[in-house]
Amino acid sequence: MGINLxxxxxxxxxxxxxRAMAKLIDELFVKHLDNAFLRQGNDSASFDMTASRxxxxxxxxxxSPLFFPGGDIGSLAVHGTVNDVxxxxxxxxxxxxxxxxxxxxxxxxxxxxxMSMAEAARSTGVSIVxxxxxxxxxxxxxxxxxxxxxIGIVPEGVTISGDRARVGxxxxxxxxxxxxxxxxxxxxxxxxxxxTIESDSAALNGLVADMVKAVPQxxxxxxxxxxxxxxTLNELAxxxxxxxxxxxxxxxxxxxxxxxxxxxxxxxxxxxxxxKLIAICxxxxxxxxxxxMRDHPLGKEAAVIGRVVEDRHHLVQMETCLGGxxxxxxxxGEQLPRIC
Amino acid sequence: MKYIDEFRDQKxxxxxxxxxxxxxxxxxxxxxxxxxxxxxxxxFRYGVQDLMPDNVEFVHGPGCPVCVLPIGRLDEAMQMxxxxxxxxxxxxxxxxxxxxxxxxxxQAKADxxxxxxxxxxxxxxxxxxxxxxxxxxxxxxxxxxxxxxxxVAIKQAQSEGLENFSVFCNHVLTPAALGAILNAETPVDxxxxxxxxxxxxxxxxxxxxxxxxxxxxxxxxxxxxxxDVMQSALMAIRLINEGRTAVENEYTRAVTREGNTKxxxxxxxxFELRDAxxxxxxxxxxxxxxxxxxxxxxxxxxxRFPVQAQPVSDVKGCACPEILxxxxxxxxxxxxxxxCTPENPMGSCMVSSEGACAAYWxxxxxxxKADQEGQSxxxx
Amino acid sequence: xxxxxxxxxxxxxxxxxxxxxxxxxxxxxxxxxxxVAVGDYVLIHVGYALNKISTEEAQKTLELxxxxxxxxxxxxxxxxx
Numbered sequence: 010m011g012i013n014l015x016x017x018x019x020x021x022x023x024x025x026x027x028r029a030m031a032k033l034i035d036e037l038f039v040k041h042l043d044n045a046f047l048r049q050g051n052d053s054a055s056f057d058m059t060a061s062r063x064x065x066x067x068x069x070x071x072x073s074p075l076f077f078p079g080g081d082i083g084s085l086a087v088h089g090t091v092n093d094v095x096x097x098x099x100x101x102x103x104x105x106x107x108x109x110x111x112x113x114x115x116x117x118x119x120x121x122x123x124m125s126m127a128e129a130a131r132s133t134g135v136s137i138v139x140x141x142x143x144x145x146x147x148x149x150x151x152x153x154x155x156x157x158x159x160i161g162i163v164p165e166g167v168t169i170s171g172d173r174a175r176v177g178x179x180x181x182x183x184x185x186x187x188x189x190x191x192x193x194x195x196x197x198x199x200x201x202x203x204x205t206i207e208s209d210s211a212a213l214n215g216l217v218a219d220m221v222k223a224v225p226q227x228x229x230x231x232x233x234x235x236x237x238x239x240x241t242l243n244e245l246a247x248x249x250x251x252x253x254x255x256x257x258x259x260x261x262x263x264x265x266x267x268x269x270x271x272x273x274x275x276x277x278x279x280x281x282x283x284x285k286l287i288a289i290c291x292x293x294x295x296x297x298x299x300x301x302m303r304d305h306p307l308g309k310e311a312a313v314i315g316r317v318v319e320d321r322h323h324l325v326q327m328e329t330c331l332g333g334x335x336x337x338x339x340x341x342g343e344q345l346p347r348i349c
Numbered sequence: 350m351k352y353i354d355e356f357r358d359q360k361x362x363x364x365x366x367x368x369x370x371x372x373x374x375x376x377x378x379x380x381x382x383x384x385x386x387x388x389x390x391x392x393f394r395y396g397v398q399d400l401m402p403d404n405v406e407f408v409h410g411p412g413c414p415v416c417v418l419p420i421g422r423l424d425e426a427m428q429m430x431x432x433x434x435x436x437x438x439x440x441x442x443x444x445x446x447x448x449x450x451x452x453x454x455x456q457a458k459a460d461x462x463x464x465x466x467x468x469x470x471x472x473x474x475x476x477x478x479x480x481x482x483x484x485x486x487x488x489x490x491x492x493x494x495x496x497x498x499x500x501v502a503i504k505q506a507q508s509e510g511l512e513n514f515s516v517f518c519n520h521v522l523t524p525a526a527l528g529a530i531l532n533a534e535t536p537v538d539x540x541x542x543x544x545x546x547x548x549x550x551x552x553x554x555x556x557x558x559x560x561x562x563x564x565x566x567x568x569x570x571x572x573x574x575x576x577d578v579m580q581s582a583l584m585a586i587r588l589i590n591e592g593r594t595a596v597e598n599e600y601t602r603a604v605t606r607e608g609n610t611k612x613x614x615x616x617x618x619x620f621e622l623r624d625a626x627x628x629x630x631x632x633x634x635x636x637x638x639x640x641x642x643x644x645x646x647x648x649x650x651x652x653r654f655p656v657q658a659q660p661v662s663d664v665k666g667c668a669c670p671e672i673l674x675x676x677x678x679x680x681x682x683x684x685x686x687x688x689c690t691p692e693n694p695m696g697s698c699m700v701s702s703e704g705a706c707a708a709y710w711x712x713x714x715x716x717x718k719a720d721q722e723g724q725s726x727x728x729x
Numbered sequence: 730x731x732x733x734x735x736x737x738x739x740x741x742x743x744x745x746x747x748x749x750x751x752x753x754x755x756x757x758x759x760x761x762x763x764x765v766a767v768g769d770y771v772l773i774h775v776g777y778a779l780n781k782i783s784t785e786e787a788q789k790t791l792e793l794x795x796x797x798x799x800x801x802x803x804x805x806x807x808x809x810x
Contacts, residue, residue: 201755201756202753202754202755203753203754203755204752204753204754205752258359264350264751264752265751265752265753267350267751268350268750268751268752268753269750269753271350271353271734271750271751272734272750272753272755272773273468274732276394322715324714324715326715328396329394329395329396330357330359330395331357331359331362331395331396331397331400331575332359332362332363332396332399332400333395333396333397333398333399333400334396334399334715335393335394335395335396335712335713336711336712336713336714336715338710338711338712338714345441345442345444345445345466346441346466346468347440347441347442347702347732348440348441348442348491348495348731348732348774348775349386349387349390349413349414349415349442349491349701349702349703349731349732350735350750350751351735351737351751351770352735352770352782352787353734353735353751355791356791358794361794361795361797364794364795364797365794365797367797368797385731387731387732440775468775468776469757469758469775469776469777470775470776471758471776472776491731492731494731494733494774494779495731495774495775497761497777497779498758498761498774498775498776498777501758501760501761501777545731546731546733547731547733547772547774547779548731550733550772550779550780551779551780572790573733576794577790580790580793580794580797583797599790600790601783601786601789601790602782602783602784602786602787602790603772603780603782603783609761609762609779609780611761611762611763612761612779615760615761
């Protein structure tokens with residue numbers, strides 16, 4: 010008898026290593042993620058590497074709600090790690106996926122999530138080659154937590170790192186800010202608002218490949234996830250020991266994202282993204298890089314938003330839409346909706 | 350966004366700035382106190398100060414209900430959760446304010462306290478309906494803008510017989526705070542006030558008239574957007590130049606002289622004046638806050654859950670009392686940026702993003718760095 | 730204090746209404762206002778409509794802003810940067 014995907018729930022036996030777990034792996038995980046590695050049935054995957062430089066990255070995913078407009082925890086887990094690898098300019102190849110399941114979690118939801126991961130992996134061109142499943146008692150998990158790790162190969166001559174921004178460099182972003190965070194918030198309890206905004210969760214390796222091909226000497230790449238654009242730019246400024254001067258009017262924000270932020274008293278610069286990247290390159294490469302980005306479906310709204318300046322305080326500053334100046338500071342804790 | 354974007358237009362801003370530069374007399378200073386934390390936030394977020402001539406200065410006032418809430422009241426709310434096991438519903442603004450022993454609601458939540466962030470009193474009512482076996486307390490804070498929604502909730506709870514719902518009332522009054530600033534022992538060096546936008550929507554522009562007359566300072570009710578703030582500054586400068594101590598209204602699209610009488614009536618029905626209330630940084634101010642009337646005492650959390658908090662004095666060296674009155678600037682405080690930052694706020698001005706010190710730190714820190722650099726270069 | 734946003738009333742159902750801010754829709758309470766019709770703009774704060782926004786006054790205010798602009802260039806002339 011096969012596993013009961015319709016009404017079945019995760020129970021402790023699914024994590025105990027016995028027949029129930031083997032069934033779950035076979036009839037759910039391997040069925041969807043299907044590839045030669047998984048079909049071997051080993052606890053690990055083995056492969057040859059041809060490159061001299063590799064990149065490895067890992068990401069834990071604890072998002073709530075598990076299913077949101079534009080994605081789910083599964084696709085997010087794949088895109089997130091793929092992007093971390095891609096931000097080094099690397100071509101992502103293989104992913105691992107560890108699942109921590111809560112006792113009582115519906116198998117139908119797990120099935121949906123794993124199918125989504127399979128689809129994300131397929132369209133990205135990566136394989137999930139090894140994994141693990143554990144079950145925790147009811148109340149000790151949030152349905153499901155997923156940890157993915159990924160490896161990729163760095164092409165020759167590419168050194169992309171957060172400490173390589175230089176005075177005079179151009180700062181570019183690949184598209185509109187704040188979509189993911191607002192899509193998630195719109196489903197949070199006590200905050201419900203109706204919006205057509207969807208998460209921008211996407212794998213950026215294709216876009217990065219095009220960018221690196223045209224401008225192999227890109228200095229920095231990073232995806233502005235938690236804490237938004239502002240947080241990531243501050244990280245880069247500190248890492249590289251420089252300051253930044255941004256232009257608020259150049260930063261694309263979808264009208265509904267701007268509106269939702271107004272409603273809740275949030276600043277879109279601090280709202281999470283899951284399918285966007287920041288690129289910092291020499292000023293003379295900016296024009297070329299921008300047009301390559303705009304030619305890619307995930308970079309249609311790409312823009313130059315500022316430049317790197319000398320500043321021993323490593324401040325990120327911005328000319329506001331009004332023409333005044335402000336600092337774009339680190340976030341002090343999670344941004345919360347406010348009444349004031 | 351209609352009624353928002355048009356009021357943020359850069360070209361218009363430059364034009365109003367030119368008018369201000371032209372009309373402000375070069376031989377004097379203009380110190381304009383923006384009373385409301387929302388205005389402080391707007392000024393810093395858009396960098397409005399950069400468009401002003403050097404002799405026009407914004408002085409930041411105490412109009413931030415989070416900033417002026419005494420730590421003792423926050424501790425009483427925490428006691429309600431931790432001692433009496435209630436579900437505490439609160440606006441997001443209060444979550445990170447440190448109480449006694451530097452512990453905030455977010456930290457209490459991490460320790461297991463049932464604290465829920467809500468957007469509206471309607472959400473708190475829903476939580477009460479969904480949890481009939483639990484006591485639900487709504488942590489009510491805010492000036493006159495936020496008070497009517499609390500009044501509606503109490504009346505609704507009464508008509509529904511929602512007996513597990515109660516309100517911990519900390520609503521405060523703007524005119525009283527204005528009076529406290531103007532009545533200060535050391536006379537305050539302010540030439541005009543920019544009055545709060547949304548408090549005035551509710552109370553109207555009328556209540557400010559006695560203050561303008563008695564203290565001889567013009568008051569301009571200013572809208573919320575940066576162009577409103579600039580236009581209001583221009584109107585204030587004109588009044589100062591003409592020597593007129595009037596109340597003028599820039600925010601005519603939402604404020605009338607009488608205000609929202611329906612909302613006022615609801616508030617008067619449910620609340621009455623407290624004799625006095627302790628304001629953080631401003632001290633005890635008579636007739637400055639509201640309590641729930643006896644007719645609705647069944648929904649008064651203070652009566653239902655007797656709590657007693659130890660009075661907590663402000664940190665030594667904290668200049669909030671002077672900053673709130675516009676007598677000092679954030680930079681004048683020894684603790685600013687050193688011990689006291691938004692991550693580790695020592696006093697009321699740093700505690701909320703609307704507070705003068707927090708706004709200055711988050712948005713305007715470059716001015717400090719530039720000033721310091723200028724000073725050290727000058728000294729060299 | 731008092732973050733309040735102008736929103737367009739999309740539909741009314743007794744004491745609640747659906748409003749839209751730039752396409753984002755939210756349900757809010759109308760308990761504090763009277764005489765509001767679909768298509769009107771209201772100021773919303775913590776889930777309640779606080780007041781109606783006067784279209785004529787908004788227009789007048791925008792005109793006041795524009796006036797500042799019209800007068801400024803004549804006088805400043807050479808001071809413009």
